[in-house]
Amino acid sequence: xxxxxxxxxxxxxxxxxxxxxxxxxxxxxxxxxxxxxxxxxxxxxxxxxxxxxxxxxxxxxxxxxxxxxxxxxxxxxxxxxxxxxxxxxxxxxxxxxxxxxxxxxxxxxxxxxxxxxxxxxxxxxxxxxxxxxxxxxxxxxxxxxxxxxxxxxxxxxxxxxxxxxxxxxxxxxxxxxxxxxxxxxxxxxxxxxxxxxxxxxxxxxxxxxxxxxxxxxxxxxxxxxxxxxxxxxxxxxxxxxxxxxxxxxxxxxxxxxxxxxxxxxxxxxxxxxxxxxxxxxxxxxxxxxxxxxxxxxxxxxxxxxxxxxxxxxxxxxxxxxxxxxxxxxxxxxxxxxxxxxxxxxxxxxxxxxxxxxxxxxxxxxxxxxxxxxxxxxxxxxxxxxxxxxxxxxxxxxxxxxxxxxxxxxxxx
Amino acid sequence: xxxxxxxxxxxxxxxxxxxxxxxxxxxxxxxxxxxxxxxxxxxxxxxxxxxxxxxxxxxxxxxxxxxxxxxxxxxxxxxxxxxxxxxxxxxxxxxxxxxxxxxxxxxxxxxxxxxxxxxxxxxxxxxxxxxxxxxxxxxxxxxxxxxxxxxxxxxxxxxxxxxxxxxxxxxxxxxxxxxxxxxxxxxxxxxxxxxxxxxxxxxxxxxxxxxxxxxxxxxxxxxxxxxxxxxxxxxx
Ligand SMILES: Nc1ncnc2c1ncn2[C@@H]1O[C@H](COP(=O)(O)OP(=O)(O)OP(=O)(O)O)[C@@H](O)[C@H]1O
Ligand SMILES: [Mg+2]
Numbered sequence: 321x322x323x324x325x326x327x328x329x330x331x332x333x334x335x336x337x338x339x340x341x342x343x344x345x346x347x348x349x350x351x352x353x354x355x356x357x358x359x360x361x362x363x364x365x366x367x368x369x370x371x372x373x374x375x376x377x378x379x380x381x382x383x384x385x386x387x388x389x390x391x392x393x394x395x396x397x398x399x400x401x402x403x404x405x406x407x408x409x410x411x412x413x414x415x416x417x418x419x420x421x422x423x424x425x426x427x428x429x430x431x432x433x434x435x436x437x438x439x440x441x442x443x444x445x446x447x448x449x450x451x452x453x454x455x456x457x458x459x460x461x462x463x464x465x466x467x468x469x470x471x472x473x474x475x476x477x478x479x480x481x482x483x484x485x486x487x488x489x490x491x492x493x494x495x496x497x498x499x500x501x502x503x504x505x506x507x508x509x510x511x512x513x514x515x516x517x518x519x520x521x522x523x524x525x526x527x528x529x530x531x532x533x534x535x536x537x538x539x540x541x542x543x544x545x546x547x548x549x550x551x552x553x554x555x556x557x558x559x560x561x562x563x564x565x566x567x568x569x570x571x572x573x574x575x576x577x578x579x580x581x582x583x584x585x586x587x588x589x590x591x592x593x594x595x596x597x598x599x600x601x602x603x604x605x606x607x608x609x610x611x612x613x614x615x616x617x618x619x620x621x622x623x624x625x626x627x628x629x630x631x632x633x634x635x636x637x638x639x640x641x642x643x644x645x646x647x648x649x650x651x652x653x654x655x656x657x658x659x660x661x662x663x664x665x666x667x668x669x670x671x672x673x674x675x676x677x678x679x680x681x682x683x684x685x686x687x688x689x690x691x692x693x694x695x696x697x698x699x700x701x702x703x704x705x706x707x708x709x710x711x712x713x714x715x716x717x718x719x720x721x722x723x724x725x726x727x728x729x730x731x732x
Numbered sequence: 733x734x735x736x737x738x739x740x741x742x743x744x745x746x747x748x749x750x751x752x753x754x755x756x757x758x759x760x761x762x763x764x765x766x767x768x769x770x771x772x773x774x775x776x777x778x779x780x781x782x783x784x785x786x787x788x789x790x791x792x793x794x795x796x797x798x799x800x801x802x803x804x805x806x807x808x809x810x811x812x813x814x815x816x817x818x819x820x821x822x823x824x825x826x827x828x829x830x831x832x833x834x835x836x837x838x839x840x841x842x843x844x845x846x847x848x849x850x851x852x853x854x855x856x857x858x859x860x861x862x863x864x865x866x867x868x869x870x871x872x873x874x875x876x877x878x879x880x881x882x883x884x885x886x887x888x889x890x891x892x893x894x895x896x897x898x899x900x901x902x903x904x905x906x907x908x909x910x911x912x913x914x915x916x917x918x919x920x921x922x923x924x925x926x927x928x929x930x931x932x933x934x935x936x937x938x939x940x941x942x943x944x945x946x947x948x949x950x951x952x953x954x955x956x957x958x959x960x961x962x963x964x965x966x967x968x
Contacts, residue, residue, distance in 0.1 A: 321851045325840075332839030631834035638794060638831075639897075640824020640852035642817055726796070 322645070326652040329632075333625055337657070340614075340621045344661035345668070347614040348704060351607035352662075353669050355700050356692060358600050364687040365391075365589065368512045371443040373565060374582050376400070376408060376572055377554035382583035383591055389420060389554040390585070392430045392513045396422060399551035402522075404578040408555055413564045416441045418556040421525045421549065426484045429470050431518045433525035433552070439465070441558055444512045454478050455505030458521055461542050464501040465519040468509035469678070476503050484518070484528055511687045523547035557582075611704065615711040618657060622650055622715035626722060633719060634726040646723040647716045654712030655705065662701045666692045743808050745905055745937035746770040746793065751802035751812075753792060762800070763788055765960050772807070772904065775931055775938040777948050780957035786941045789957060790907050793939065794829050795819040807904055824853040828898025828936075832910040835894035838883035845882055846897045853901040860900065867896040871926055887914040888923070895927060899934070906931060909941045924950045 330337045369390050377385040378398040387393045402419075409417040418441055421433035439450050439457045455478040458465055464484075466476055476482060481500045501520065509515055526547040527538055538545045559565060565584065572582035633646055641649075673680075674690035748768040763785055770776055780786050791797040792804060795811060798819075804812040807826060814822060823829075836845045846864045850857055857863070865875045871892040877885065885893065891911045898906055908927070912920040928950050931938045940951065948954050 321848070324844075325848070328840055328844070632837050634831075635835065635837055636848075636852075637796060637820075638823070638829045639849045640820050642820040645852075 322649060322652055323656070326649055326656055329629075329649075330653055330656060336621050336625070340618050341657055341661055343614040343617050344657060345664050347607075347610040348658075348661050348665040348701075349668055351611050351704070352665055352692065352697060352700055354600075354603045354607045355696060356669065356673075357688065358604075359696050360688040361596075362593070364511070365592070367445040369443075369585050370445060370447050371441075371558065372556045372585055373559045373562065374557040374569065374572075374584060375554055375588075376404075376557060376580055376582045379579055379581040382581070382588045383595070385554065385581065385583050386585065386588035386592065388422060389556070390513070392422065392432075392517065396553045399553055400555070400580055401578045402549045402552055404575070404580060405552055405555050407577075408557060408572075411568070413559055413561070413568050414557055415560045416558040418442060419522060419552045420554050420556065421522055421552040423553070424484065424525065424528065426482070426518050427474060429467075429474075429516050429518055430513075431484055431520060431525075433520055433522040433549070435522060438519065442514075442556070444510050444514065448510070450510070450514065451508045452505045453508040455503070458504045458519070458524075460502075461521060461523055461527060461538075461547065462501050463504040463520070464524075465505040465507060466503060467507050467515040467517045467519075469515040470518055471503075471506045473678075476506075478503050478506060484520070522549045522552060525549065611707070612711075615708055618654055618708065619711045619714050622654060622712060623718060626715060626718050629719070630722060630726065633722050637723050637726050641723075643720045643723040647720040650716035650719045651709060651712055654708050654716075658705055658708040662704060666697060666701075742771040742773075744769050744805070745772040745774065745807060746939070747803075747805040747808075749803045749805070751792065751799045751804060753788065753797060753799045755788075763961065765789075765802075768960050770937060770939065772937050773935045774953060775928060775951050776940065777951035777954040778939055778941045778957060779943055779945060779948070779954065782943060784957045785961060786943070786957050787909055789960075790829075790909050790939065790941055793905075794827060794907055795823050820852075821854070824849070825855065825901060826904050828901070828903040828906045830891070830894045830898050830906070830908045830911050832913055833887075835897070836882035836885075836890055839881060841879055841881055842885070842893050843878040845893065846878075846900050849897050849900050855901055857901075864896060864900060867899055868893070870930060871896055872922075888919045891915065891923065892926075895930070899930065899936075902934070904935075904937060906936050906938045907941075908938065910943070912942065912944070912947070920947075 375385055375389050377389060378396065378400050380397050384394065384397070388396050399421075405417060405419045408414055416437055418434060418438045420438070422430065424431035436457045436459070439452075443449055452465075453468065455465070464482070470476065474482075480503045482503065483500050501524070507514060524547075526549045527535065527545075530538065530545065530547075534545050538547070557568075559568065569582040569584065572580050636646060636649075637643075670690050670692045673688050673692070677688060677690055680688060746769060748765050750767070751765045752762050753764075754762040778786055778789070788797070792799060792812070793806070795804075795814075798816075799812050802812075803810065806822070809822075811819065811822060836842070837848070840848070843861065843864065847860055850860050861878070864878065868875055868877065873889060873892055873896070877889065877893070882890065882893070891914070894911070895908075898908075912923055915923060924947060927938070927940075930936070940947070
C-alpha cells in the first residue's frame with residue numbers, strides 16, 4: 321500500500337520526477353561503468369598472459385614492451401637480432417622461447433610472425449593453453465593461423481586463401497598481392513588479444529617484405545630465396561626454474577652482442593596498475609561526485625514537493641498514518657526512484673557493452689563482460705541505495721515534522 | 733482517566749476534563765475547557781465566530797493536537813494520554829474526520845482514497861469496495877465515481893466522498909469541520925440531511941463545526957465554543 325501510494329504520488333509529479341530520474345540514471349550509469357570497467361579491465365588484462373616468465377625486447381620502457389608484445393598496442397621502437405633469440409633459446413636456464421615479430425596488419429587485425437612453439441607454450445587466463453577449434457598449426461611458408469574473432473569477423477574458413485597487407489591500419493597502400501596465405505587453423509576463443517591476431521611464421525613476415533621480383537621467384541620455388549629473418553620484435557621466455565629469473569634478467573640486460581631488455585610480466589603489469597590507479601581513482605571520485613550531486617537533486621525535488629503536499633500529509637495523518645509512516649513514505653519515493661534508476665542503468669550499460677564489446681576489444685584490448693549482473697554491481701547499487709536513504713532523510717524528516725504539526729485547519 | 737462521576741446509563745462519547753492547550757509555549761493565554769461532555773449517539777452543532785477556537789477543539793478531539801494538561805476521554809477510554817502511536821491507531825479505527833477542504837488526496841482515485849482509510853485502520857476488511865459503493869449510493873453519488881481521480885470531482889462530490897471515507901471504518905465518532913462552506917444553499921441542505929440521516933442510522937456521534945448559524949436547524953444540540961472556554965486567568 322505504501323509503495324503504491326508512493327508510486328501514485330510520484331506519478332502525480334511526473335515532470336520533476338522524470339528529470340530527477342534521468343539525472344539519477346546518468347550518474348548511476350557513470351559510477352557503475354567506472355566500477356565495472358575497472359574490475360573487468362583488470363581481469364581482462366590479467367588473463368592475457370600466463371606462465372610467461374620473461375619478455376625480451378629492444379630497450380624501451382618495460383610497459384611499452386609489455387603493451388606491444390602482449391596487448392598488441394602501440395608499435396615497437398626497434399627490433400632485436402634473430403641471433404639473440406637463438407642464443408636465448410639455447411640458454412641452459414631457458415625451458416622454451418617464443419619469438420614474435422609484429423608490425424603488419426590485415427584488414428584491421430594484427431599480423432604476428434612466430435613459430436610453432438607459440439601454440440605449444442603460450443598460455444592465457446589460468447594457465448590455459450591455446451587450442452584449435454579447427455585446423456592445425458601452420459607448417460609451410462604461406463600458411464596462417466587466425467584467432468577466433470578474426471575468423472568470425474572476416475568469415476574465414478580453414479583452407480581459404482587470403483592476402484596480407486603491409487603496415488598497420490585498415491587501408492594501406494602496399495598490398496602484398498603476390499603473397500596469398502592459406503588459412504591453416506582457427507584458434508578457440510580466449511577473450512584475449514590472441515582472438516584478434518593472425519599468426520604466420522617468421523619466414524612469412526620476411527617473405528611479404530621482399531621485393532616484388534624476389535617474391536615472384538619465391539612463389540615459384542619456396543627454397544630459392546633465404547627467408548630466415550634477421551630481426552624480430554620480442555621473445556617470450558619460459559624458465560626451467562623461477563629462481564634463475566633475476567640472474568637471467570641481469571645477464572640479458574648486460575648482454576654485449578645486442579641491445580636487449582628483459583621484463584617480468586608480473587612486474588610490468590603492476591606498473592600498469594599503478595599508472596591506471598590514479599586515473600581509476602580520479603574517475604571514481606568524479607563518479608561519486610556526480611552521484612552525490614544527483615542525490616542532492618533528488619532530495620531537493622522531494623523537499624520542494626513538501627510545500628504542495630502539506631494538505632496531503634494532513635489527510636494521511638488524520639486517516640491514522642503516524643509521522644513515521646509519512647517519513648517512510650518519502651523514503652520509499654526516493655528508493656523507488658533510485659532502484660528504478662539503478663536497474664535502468666544496469667540494463668543500459670549491459671546493452672552498451674554488448675554493442676561496443678568488439679570495438680573495445682579491437683581498439684583497446686579490453687575484453688569486458690557485458691553482463692553487469694554481478695556481485696560488484698550489486699555492491700555498488702547497495703552503496704548508492706544507502707546514500708540515497710541518507711540524503712532523502714532530509715526531506716523525509718521535513719515531512720515528518722510537517723506531519724507532527726499538521727492539523728485540520730491548515731488551509732494554505 | 734477522568735473519574736466518571738456521571739455513571740449515568742448513557743455512555744459518553746466525549747469527555748473533556750480541565751483541558752488546557754497552547755499553540756506556543758510563549759502564548760500568554762491558553763485554550764482552556766474545564767469540562768465538556770457529549771453522550772454517544774448525540775449530534776452536536778459547534779459554532780462560534782472566526783478565530784474562536786472551533787478548529788482547535790476539533791484538532792484536539794482528533795488527537796492531532798495534544799493538550800498540555802487535562803484529559804480527553806473518547807468512547808469511555810483515555811485518549812489524550814495515549815502514546816502518539818496508539819492515538820493514531822485509535823483515530824484510524826474510531827474517528828472519522830472531514831475538513832473544510834482538501835479532504836482527498838488529489839491524484840488518487842476515489843476508491844484508493846477510501847481504501848487508504850481502511851488500510852491505516854488495519855481492520856482487515858476485504859469488502860471495502862462493496863461497502864464504499866453502498867455508502868456512495870446512500871450519499872447519492874454514482875458508483876462509477878470510484879475509479880475517477882479525486883481531483884476531477886466537483887467540490888460537492890468531493891465533500892460527499894470525504895464523508896463516505898470518514899464512515900468506511902464504521903467510526904463511532906465523526907468530526908466535521910465546516911464542510912459546506914464551498915456549497916450553495918440547496919446542495920448544502922441536501923448534504924446536511926444526508927449526513928444527519930447517516931449518523932442517526934448508524935448511531936454515530938457527530939460533532940459538526942460551522943459558523944453558519946443557519947445550519948443549527950439540523951441539530952438537537954447546539955453549543956457555542958466561547959461558552960465552553962474559560963480564561964485560565966492568572967494561571968499563566
Ligand atoms: N497553527 C496555529 N498556530 C498558532 N496559532 C493558531 C494556529 N491555529 C490557530 N491558531 C490560533 O488559535 C485561535 C483559534 O483558531 P481556530 O482555527 O481554532 O479558530 P476557528 O474557530 O476554527 O476559526 P474559523 O471559523 O476561522 O475557522 C486563533 O486565535 C488562531 O490565531
Ligand atoms: Mg476553523
